[in-house]
């Protein structure tokens with residue numbers, strides 16, 4: 001019982017924090033059964049729900065529908081080995097996703113090396129969908145941001161480069177400026 005109250009108290013604190021901060025909570029689920037997480041993520045206050053195309057090929061329409069019904073923004077992610085063409089139907093369908101996340105490392109853990117060859121996917125997406133939100137995740141920091149931003153990525157996931165920095169705010173500014181500059185040029 002004590003454990004339940006402990007958990008419930010933490011859950012309430014997180015909900016309270018989210019409502020005060022009004023932060024955009026971008027949730028990327030590297031799971032095989034994303035349908036099971038729509039309800040819990042919505043209850044926890046997620047703003048965006050990104051699932052993997054590799055696991056949802058047969059039921060992505062239903063998944064996107066449920067995500068939207070719960071008031072979240074649907075996004076689709078793809079692993080480095082997955083061809084970019086696999087996400088096109090999800091962007092072009094009747095009930096499309098609103099973001100594509102191009103993984104620039106194998107999903108699993110932080111601190112991996114950025115894969116520049118994934119930028120071909122980003123360029124192809126940006127050319128085809130000029131106003132789509134294109135996210136990149138893995139190995140992003142001051143030394144890799146320019147190549148990602150100039151390829152067309154406008155949403156950046158960065159872990160090690162920010163949390164490992166002496167001045168995290170400065171790193172965030174560098175990343176943001178690179179994306180802003182690239183967006184203004186295009």
Ligand SMILES: O=C(CO)[C@H](O)[C@H](O)COP(=O)(O)O
Pocket residue numbers: 105106107108109110111112137138139140157158159160161
């Ligand atoms: O979770 C990840 C991979 O599954 C991400 O790549 C990670 O969160 C970002 O970390 P880093 O900036 O250290 O690459």
